[in-house]
Amino acid sequence: MNAAYSHIAPWLKRFERPLLLSHQRPDGDALGTLAGCAAVLSELGLSAQCALFDDFPRRYEIIRGAAAWKSWGADGAALRADCDCVVVVDTCSYAQLEPAAEFLRGGPPTMVLDHHATSDDLGVRPQDFRLIDATAGAASLIVEEWTAAAGLLSARAAVALYVGLATDTGWFRFSNADARVFASAARLCAAGVRPAELYEALYQQDPEARLRLTARMLGGMRVLAGGRLVVLEVRQSDLKVCGADAGMTEDLVNEASRMAGVEATVLFNESEDGVIRVNLRSRRWVDVAAIARQFGGGGHVRAAGARQRGEWGDVTRRVIEAVEAALAKGSPAEAPAPE
Numbered sequence: 128m129n130a131a132y133s134h135i136a137p138w139l140k141r142f143e144r145p146l147l148l149s150h151q152r153p154d155g156d157a158l159g160t161l162a163g164c165a166a167v168l169s170e171l172g173l174s175a176q177c178a179l180f181d182d183f184p185r186r187y188e189i190i191r192g193a194a195a196w197k198s199w200g201a202d203g204a205a206l207r208a209d210c211d212c213v214v215v216v217d218t219c220s221y222a223q224l225e226p227a228a229e230f231l232r233g234g235p236p237t238m239v240l241d242h243h244a245t246s247d248d249l250g251v252r253p254q255d256f257r258l259i260d261a262t263a264g265a266a267s268l269i270v271e272e273w274t275a276a277a278g279l280l281s282a283r284a285a286v287a288l289y290v291g292l293a294t295d296t297g298w299f300r301f302s303n304a305d306a307r308v309f310a311s312a313a314r315l316c317a318a319g320v321r322p323a324e325l326y327e328a329l330y331q332q333d334p335e336a337r338l339r340l341t342a343r344m345l346g347g348m349r350v351l352a353g354g355r356l357v358v359l360e361v362r363q364s365d366l367k368v369c370g371a372d373a374g375m376t377e378d379l380v381n382e383a384s385r386m387a388g389v390e391a392t393v394l395f396n397e398s399e400d401g402v403i404r405v406n407l408r409s410r411r412w413v414d415v416a417a418i419a420r421q422f423g424g425g426g427h428v429r430a431a432g433a434r435q436r437g438e439w440g441d442v443t444r445r446v447i448e449a450v451e452a453a454l455a456k457g458s459p460a461e462a463p464a465p466e
């Protein structure tokens with residue numbers, strides 16, 4: 128257990144009205160940590176407010192009731208005036224807190240609880256406190272370990288923290304799902320969490336139209352480059368036939384990665400305005416960010432994208448050629464050893 132946990136409650140007890148913030152486009156860990164913290168702080172007698180820079184994401188409806196969410200855009204001025212300290216979770220980057228960055232630079236005493244390897248100079252003033260543990264599988268894990276040790280874990284906080292822990296570890300599949308994560312999950316279950324119910328609420332709520340769209344897309348899938356490249360297409364006409372909307376295409380590009388032998392996947396997604404969104408994924412060695420950059424896009428080595436205007440057949444042919452060229456170079460492991 129991290130010795131720094133013993134400093135969290137004494138730091139907080141100097142204040143009454145903490146403002147809780149996390150990164151833009153909040154994911155399960157950001158929301159779960161915020162809601163978990165808000166519940167724990169109320170156990171400590173503080174009246175905490177959680178503010179989001181975006182709308183509350185529909186997927187996480189199950190934990191919406193765990194906190195009173197405020198909008199930074201609508202309520203920011205009142206929140207800034209009301210709070211006497213700030214707690215930032217699941218990020219330590221001004222860029223990810225952009226709408227509040229200026230406030231944070233000169234704002235009230237700030238505590239940071241985060242698990243990312245890169246950090247800005249947030250939470251480093253003499254009146255601040257920060258706990259950054261890059262070995263923690265989730266920010267929720269930090270809050271759970273602290274509250275469990277302090278005897279503050281409530282059932283309401285447990286559900287929110289479990290959502291953070293489970294989503295940031297890919298429901299315990301990713302390499303960050305270690306012994307600490309499982310120990311924490313066990314404590315949360317003992318506190319009342321029902322994992323199967325949460326899984327169903329988060330991942331088994333697709334509308335029928337999205338499954339029909341997935342089936343239609345996979346039905347038209349092309350397998351190229353000797354089985355190493357899968358090409359998927361979703362056109363406006365496909366959405367219409369399935370009764371689907373553009374929001375249902377999120378994550379569809381990942382459907383092909385379950386197939387053995389696939390290294391790269393490309394999904395061509397036709398927007399209403401005629402723009403072709405190109406989604407690229409790779410599993411082990413193809414740098415899809417480099418491919419995306421050839422088409423004016425960008426992203427990460429394993430997940431990237433670009434937007435193209437032009438004739439459908441022409442755009443798809445040029446992108447497929449670029450991916451095939453990258454695959455033809457071979458992986459570093461396949462390359463012949465230098466003489």
Ligand SMILES: [Mn+2]
Nearest residue numbers: 156217266295
């Ligand atoms: Mn996280």
